[in-house]
Amino acid sequence: MYSNLPAFVLGFHGCERAIGENLVANPESFMKPSSNSYDWLGHGCYFWENSDLRAIHWSEEMAAHGKIKEPFVIGAIIDLGQCLNLVDPQHADILKGCYDLLVEVVKKTGEIMPYNKNGSNSLDCAVINLIDQVTDFKQQPRYDTVRAPFLEGEHLYPGACFRDDTHMQICVRNNNCIKGLFHVRKMI
Numbered sequence: 001m002y003s004n005l006p007a008f009v010l011g012f013h014g015c016e017r018a019i020g021e022n023l024v025a026n027p028e029s030f031m032k033p034s035s036n037s038y039d040w041l042g043h044g045c046y047f048w049e050n051s052d053l054r055a056i057h058w059s060e061e062m063a064a065h066g067k068i069k070e071p072f073v074i075g076a077i078i079d080l081g082q083c084l085n086l087v088d089p090q091h092a093d094i095l096k097g098c099y100d101l102l103v104e105v106v107k108k109t110g111e112i113m114p115y116n117k118n119g120s121n122s123l124d125c126a127v128i129n130l131i132d133q134v135t136d137f138k139q140q141p142r143y144d145t146v147r148a149p150f151l152e153g154e155h156l157y158p159g160a161c162f163r164d165d166t167h168m169q170i171c172v173r174n175n176n177c178i179k180g181l182f183h184v185r186k187m188i
């Protein structure tokens with residue numbers, strides 16, 4: 001009932017420069033959603049919430065691994081719309097329920113249960129994607145976005161729960177929620 005957050009957020013997406021420039025110049029071309037089995041928040045377009053620096057680091061890391069030629073970051077104005085906000089206990093319960101349903105489906109079909117291992121988040125992706133099927137079955141609107149904290153990186157100090165690359169990530173599952181794209185301004 002209370003899954004619409006009341007404001008726009010800024011999201012930042014690391015990518016190849018040519019792709020980013022094209023998206024900003026031609027917003028009607030819109031972003032191609034990621035549909036990998038390891039996309040932890042399900043299929044959609046991924047953004048770092050309010051963190052252009054994290055997007056820059058990611059795109060530079062991809063360039064260092066030869067996955068993109070020229071690192072680039074674009075900004076987006078995102079209306080979270082109907083948001084599966086995984087810092088909300090009610091939404092965590094939805095996720096738990098879909099996991100239980102996935103377990104039942106796997107048992108009945110004899111399929112192999114997906115799992116998370118070594119950076120592959122196949123289980124999380126399968127659970128979140130199953131939410132679409134459940135909402136369709138119940139004739140409820142699908143979630144436009146998924147928002148969750150991601151603990152990543154090295155501990156900031158011995159015994160700390162805080163990590164140096166922790167961030168909020170947004171998966172936009174409905175491109176109509178991306179209200180605008182922009183070049184990221186360099187700080188002076």
